[in-house]
Amino acid sequence: MGNYIEGMSSEHLERKTRPADSRRRGESVTEVEEHDLPRQAWTLLFELMHAHMRNFPALAAEFELSPVQAHVLRQLGEAPLAMSTLANYLSCDASNVTGLVDRMEARGLVERRSSEQDRRVKMLVLTDAGAALRERLLERMAEPPEAIAAMGDDDLRALRDIMRRALKPQ
Amino acid sequence: MGNYIEGMSSEHLERKTRPADSRRRGESVTEVEEHDLPRQAWTLLFELMHAHMRNFPALAAEFELSPVQAHVLRQLGEAPLAMSTLANYLSCDASNVTGLVDRMEARGLVERRSSEQDRRVKMLVLTDAGAALRERLLERMAEPPEAIAAMGDDDLRALRDIMRRALKPQ
DNA sequence: TATTGTTATACTCTATAACTATA
DNA sequence: TATAGTTATAGAGTATAACAATA
Numbered sequence: 001m002g003n004y005i006e007g008m009s010s011e012h013l014e015r016k017t018r019p020a021d022s023r024r025r026g027e028s029v030t031e032v033e034e035h036d037l038p039r040q041a042w043t044l045l046f047e048l049m050h051a052h053m054r055n056f057p058a059l060a061a062e063f064e065l066s067p068v069q070a071h072v073l074r075q076l077g078e079a080p081l082a083m084s085t086l087a088n089y090l091s092c093d094a095s096n097v098t099g100l101v102d103r104m105e106a107r108g109l110v111e112r113r114s115s116e117q118d119r120r121v122k123m124l125v126l127t128d129a130g131a132a133l134r135e136r137l138l139e140r141m142a143e144p145p146e147a148i149a150a151m152g153d154d155d156l157r158a159l160r161d162i163m164r165r166a167l168k169p170q
Numbered sequence: 171m172g173n174y175i176e177g178m179s180s181e182h183l184e185r186k187t188r189p190a191d192s193r194r195r196g197e198s199v200t201e202v203e204e205h206d207l208p209r210q211a212w213t214l215l216f217e218l219m220h221a222h223m224r225n226f227p228a229l230a231a232e233f234e235l236s237p238v239q240a241h242v243l244r245q246l247g248e249a250p251l252a253m254s255t256l257a258n259y260l261s262c263d264a265s266n267v268t269g270l271v272d273r274m275e276a277r278g279l280v281e282r283r284s285s286e287q288d289r290r291v292k293m294l295v296l297t298d299a300g301a302a303l304r305e306r307l308l309e310r311m312a313e314p315p316e317a318i319a320a321m322g323d324d325d326l327r328a329l330r331d332i333m334r335r336a337l338k339p340q
Numbered sequence: 341t342a343t344t345g346t347t348a349t350a351c352t353c354t355a356t357a358a359c360t361a362t363a
Numbered sequence: 364t365a366t367a368g369t370t371a372t373a374g375a376g377t378a379t380a381a382c383a384a385t386a
Contacts (some may be wrong), residue, residue: 037326042314044333049219054261057354066354066375084344091224093378098346100376120385121346145214147336155332156207162325163214166317227377236352236377254367263355268369270353290362290367 002079052145070103073126073134074141076110080123083112109133222315233307239274243296243304244311246280250293254281279303 048120060070068090075081075089083101087094104110109130115121127133151159196246238260243253245259253271255265271294279300285291290302296304321329 037323037330038314038319038321039312041321041326041330041333043312044317044330044337045219045318046311047214048333048337049215049223053219053223056262068376082344087345091227092376094345095347095379096377103375118344118386122345141216142209142213144208148210148212148215151208151211151332151336153207155335156211158328159332160207160211160214162329163211163218164319165325166321167214167218238353254369257368263351264368265356265370266354273352288363288367301364 048145048147051147059140060137062140063133065133065137068100070137072100072104073109073130073137076124076126076130076134080113080125082115082121082123084121086124129164207236218315218317223318229310232310235307236301238270239279240307242270242274243279243300243307246294246296246300246304250283250295252285252291252293254291256294273302326335 057067057068060067063070065073071090072086075086081089082095084094086101087097090097101110101112105112109128110124110126112122113125115123148156171228177216221235226240229235233240235243241260242256251259253267256271257267260267271280271282275282278297279293280296282292283295285293318326
C-alpha cells in the first residue's frame with residue numbers, strides 16, 4: 001500500500017462518451033450528460049481525493065509510521081482484533097500481518113494476546129502508547145484539505161448531507 | 171504507494187469536540203456543529219473514498235499493473251514527461267523512478283527518449299500498447315462505486331456541482 | 341481435515357548516498 | 364558547481380508456498 005492514492009483527470013472522463021453498449025441513440029446532449037451523472041460526480045470526487053491522498057505517506061511519516069501502519073493504528077480501536085481480521089481488512093495475505101505486527105509490537109504500539117476461546121487465534125490490542133498515538137493521528141487526519149476548508153457553508157452542509165445519505169446503511 | 175488508500179471512521183470525528191485552542195465558549199450545540207462543518211464533510215468524504223480505495227490494488231492487478239504503475243500510466247497522457255517531473259508527481263525520490271520505468275519499459279508500455287534541449291533529461295512517452303492500456307485503465311477507474319451509483323439524480327447533480335466549484339482554480 | 345499464524349522466498353516500492361554525464 | 368538520472372544498499376509491503384499448532 002502506500003500512496004496508493006490515486007486520481008484521475010476529469011478532463012479524460014468529461015470528454016469521453018459512454019461505452020457503446022450503454023449508449024442510447026437519439027438522445028440530446030443534455031440527456032447524455034444526465035445519464036453520465038454518476039460518472040461525472042465520481043470523477044470529480046476522485047480528483048479531489050487523489051490530490052489530497054498524495055500527502056498521506058508524508059502525514060503518516062509525521063508520526064514515524066508507514067502508510068500501512070497508520071491504517072492499522074486507525075483500524076485498531078477499542079476492541080481487540082484477530083490477526084486474520086486485520087489481514088482481511090487490509091485486503092492482504094495473512095503472512096504479511098505477521099511482520100507488520102512484529103514491527104509495531106517492537107515499537108510498543110500493539111500487543112498480541114492469545115484468544116481464550118481458540119488458541120490458534122491471536123488478538124491484537126493497542127498499548128496505552130498506541131492508543132495515545134492513534135488519537136493524535138486521527139486528529140491530524142481529520143484536518144480538511146484546502147479545497148474543503150475553502151468551501152462555503154452552504155456547499156459544506158449539502159456535501160455533508162449527501163455523504164450521510166450515501167453512506168447510510170442500506 | 172499503494173493501497174495507500176485510507177479512511178477514517180466518522181464515529182471518531184463526530185463524537186469529538188474541536189481542539190481547545192479553536193473552541194469558542196458559550197455557543198450552542200448548533201453553532202458548534204456549524205463551526206465543524208468542514209471537518210464533518212471531510213470525514214464523511216474520507217470514509218466513502220477509503221472504502222473504495224481499498225480495492226485499488228486489485229483494480230490495478232486486473233491489468234497486471236502494480237498500484238504505482240497504474241498511477242504512472244494514468245499520469246502519462248499525451249505529453250512526454252521528464253523522469254524528474256514524474257518523481258515529483260509521485261512524491262518520491264528520483265532513484266525510484268529508474269526501476270519503475272525500467273519495469274514498464276521492459277513490458278513495452280513506455281519509452282525513454284533523450285531530450286534535445288538538455289541531454290541530461292530523459293522524456294517518457296507512452297508506446298501504442300501503453301496508450302491502449304491507459305485507455306482501458308481509465309475507463310475502469312471511472313466506474314463509480316456502489317455508494318455513488320446508488321445515489322439519486324438530485325444528489326448526484328448537487329455533488330457534481332459542488333465538486334466543480336471546489337476544484338475550480340482559485 | 342480445516343484453519344490460524346508463522347517462516348521462507350521473491351518481487352515491488354521506497355529512501356539515502358555515491359556516482360556519471362551533462363549543464 | 365549544480366542538476367538529471369543511475370547504481371548500490373537497506374528496509375517495508377506484498378504474494379505464494381510450506382509448515383506447526385490447534386480445532
